[in-house]
Amino acid sequence: MSLEVVRAWALTTVQDLGRPGYAHLGVPRSGALDAPALRRANALVGNPPSAAGLETTLLGCSFRLPAGGVIAVTGAPARITVAGAAAAFDVAVSVAAGALVEIGRATAGVRSYVAVAGGVAVPPVLGSRSTDTLSGLGPPRLRDGVVLPVGPSQPIEPHGIPEGSGAGAAGRVPAEVTLAVRLGPRDGWFTAAAVETLLTTAYTVSPNSNRVGARLAGAALTRADAGELPSEGVVLGAVQVPADGQPLVFLADHPTTGGYPVIAVVTDVTALAQARPGSTVRFHGPER
């Protein structure tokens, strides 16, 4: 079984649930940015939650299954065609051998997830098949013409399909993203006004955002302590504030340690993974 990539467009990668357990060696967690959407896609085609699928970025992708198979597309909604005929989003779809599957541009959100029954079976690296765009671990980002192995498929179990993210199952992406945060661990390095600003003003998702982090543009967050922070471990959702005062929210490919203070941590980054450049982001807290 295999999957032949026809068009990968700007950035399509293989992703599973990531590579936890190696952060102390400098290995990022990686994995699907919208993990609930990947889990749902896997469940729809009868895969275990840990199976690897494809993560597209805004533009979709196209491919063929030379031996045919079953796929499901979740996450950012997009027009899907199989051999030119429209196919449904967020359900299992049978694909005939050799038929061209086209996942169009996302009509909302950023990242669509394609699960194929059996899972993308590239060799795991440190327990994961995810492409890590920061460190280069895992398979390279997909190129046109690449052929990926697909594992043996299981019968589809119609029960226990988990909810996808807001962008996925419901096919809706809110125009404004509201993120719950807990302040700290380094909120004390900022002025009280900066903390107030973070929690009360709107930020805009920058086009420079990527799998490492969502860069936000808005009111600069001013430091009370101008010193240099000794490097320390950081977590998914950490809101790091570099020298320019514009916050950066770490996503799955984030570095494992950082030297800029983390003013707060976002509880769930899934919505941010689907927030397009130009989207409005608000933080609310200040639960510690």
Place this chain on the structure above:
Amino acid sequence: MGTTALLIECPPAEVEAWRAELWRRRAAGELAAAEIVPGARTVLIDGLDDPAAVAALVAGWAPPPPADTAVGTLLTIPVVYDGPDLADVAALWSVPVPTVIHRLATTEFRVAFCGFAPGFGYLTGLPATLAVSRLATPRTSVPAGSVGLAGPYAGIYPTASPGGWRLVGRTDVTLFDVSREPPALLAPGTAVRLVAA
């Protein structure tokens, strides 16, 4: 820190003791954590169901016994000391180049923490007085195996990458190999000598 993590702050000299103690407790089944990540003055515990409960537990564990033994045996890495910034380091240290090499080659380093890239260990062991600044303009590409200094740390680039550390030498040793367990040669706590090749 967030809803799943805890950041323990401690003096730099106690980081390794905390790391070793937390790993020991995790191995003993007393701590369920996905990641235990040392930093310069912190140890991060991530992947916790209830960080507040773990914080209460950790308070009872403190202070751990000092870590007097390094992880495994002393690792010896042969280094060719011919780096492009060797003369600059000699000037910053106000000593001749052979003295720089002698100091580096005879220092017992220890991996304090990792970061920057998989397998990049921050090596401590040099006295604070020998700390050097980073290059004002980082190099766009530093070859894999380059040995550099920055701040109070020494480090070896596992792969080619941009970098601002002052380069004093190079080694052929493979620092990160995904087919090895553990994949990083320089895991936290490892004692290292950078002997002159």
